Amino acid sequence: MGFFDLFKKKDKAKSKKYKLGLHKTRESALSTLKDILQQSDHIDDDLFDKLEEIFIMADIGVDTVVDFIDDLKEEVYHKNITDPMLLQEMIMDKMFEIYLNGEIVNANLNLKKDGLSVILFVGVNGVGKTTSIAKIAYQYKKEGKKVLLAAGDTFRAGAIEQLSIWANRIGVDIVTKPAGSDPSSVIYEAVKKALSDKYDLLLCDTAGRLQNKVNLMNELAKMKRVIQKEIPDAPQETLLVIDATTGQNGMSQAKAFKEATDVTGVILTKLDGTSKGGIVLAIRHELGIPIKYIGLGEGVEDLEVFDIEQYLYGLFADFFED
Numbered sequence: 001m002g003f004f005d006l007f008k009k010k011d012k013a014k015s016k017k018y019k020l021g022l023h024k025t026r027e028s029a030l031s032t033l034k035d036i037l038q039q040s041d042h043i044d045d046d047l048f049d050k051l052e053e054i055f056i057m058a059d060i061g062v063d064t065v066v067d068f069i070d071d072l073k074e075e076v077y078h079k080n081i082t083d084p085m086l087l088q089e090m091i092m093d094k095m096f097e098i099y100l101n102g103e104i105v106n107a108n109l110n111l112k113k114d115g116l117s118v119i120l121f122v123g124v125n126g127v128g129k130t131t132s133i134a135k136i137a138y139q140y141k142k143e144g145k146k147v148l149l150a151a152g153d154t155f156r157a158g159a160i161e162q163l164s165i166w167a168n169r170i171g172v173d174i175v176t177k178p179a180g181s182d183p184s185s186v187i188y189e190a191v192k193k194a195l196s197d198k199y200d201l202l203l204c205d206t207a208g209r210l211q212n213k214v215n216l217m218n219e220l221a222k223m224k225r226v227i228q229k230e231i232p233d234a235p236q237e238t239l240l241v242i243d244a245t246t247g248q249n250g251m252s253q254a255k256a257f258k259e260a261t262d263v264t265g266v267i268l269t270k271l272d273g274t275s276k277g278g279i280v281l282a283i284r285h286e287l288g289i290p291i292k293y294i295g296l297g298e299g300v301e302d303l304e305v306f307d308i309e310q311y312l313y314g315l316f317a318d319f320f321e322d
Helices: 003-010 010-020 023-028 033-039 046-058 064-078 084-100 128-142 159-170 184-197 213-230 247-259 278-286 307-317
Strands: 117-122 147-150 173-175 201-205 239-242 266-270 291-295 303-305
Touching: 010 023, 010 303, 010 307, 023 128, 023 307, 033 046, 033 084, 046 064, 046 084, 064 084, 064 278, 084 147, 084 278, 084 307, 117 128, 117 213, 128 147, 128 159, 128 201, 128 239, 128 266, 128 291, 128 303, 147 159, 147 184, 173 184, 184 201, 184 213, 213 247, 239 247, 239 291, 266 278, 278 291
Parallel strands: 117 201, 117 239, 147 173, 147 201, 239 266, 266 291
Antiparallel strands: 291 303
16 A cells, blocks of 8 residues: 555644645755656656755755665656656655555554653754653653653753753653763662652653764663663663754764664654755665654644654645645
């Protein structure tokens, strides 16, 4: 079943938010796509070159685009397709396939039904890690979960205070230690408190230093050992936060963190503020990591659980309109 068939069955309530949130990508990098298809009277290598350029400008990534265009060419020639307008649906179906990669991709967090679940948040400074933690805490508190935060980014100036302000604002508890403390000691105290006071969810901030990958790897490994000593099957998720506006620099960060630790999902912030929204497909295709959340605004409720069908609608909303 292709993307078009699935999307027809979707609840359209989120569609406006995705359409608005991805308007910069759609109106810049992808703005000429529909016109090029409409104005072409046949399919040839020149048309494929134009499509390749458009998708690279959307930051889908060169390797991903080359594979995508090769697959598209093969299907066009195999099915003897000559009408460029038929490429509209094929492009979306191919992108849908790229993201799924033959798997059932679940964007929901892997949380335990009973007992404490632990989530680690990793990412460089300035990507929106602290606000993402707060937004997720807010969402789960609204669902009735008892949530605890751990201010494990003890090295960045203001990080502890920033997370503490958020904790107070949304009404959840937090464990802190003085700036410069051993991050793992913060996590240790948070785990002890979460277990003794029967919290449902522990969200752990971590230091966003990438200058020395070995140090980062050692630091994150130490945190995991501290957690697993008390909760052997934790952490349930390790979420990498990436700023979508950084484009391919964000991809470099993702590769570095994937090498340093077992990243289980990505939070892509500020997707509404960039023309590089195609990075979603690049991350999935090149790194094999699913997108768990995307940021489509500044508000506390603007961190959305990722939905591949709504995402593709947001990118190609013009195709659905006459």
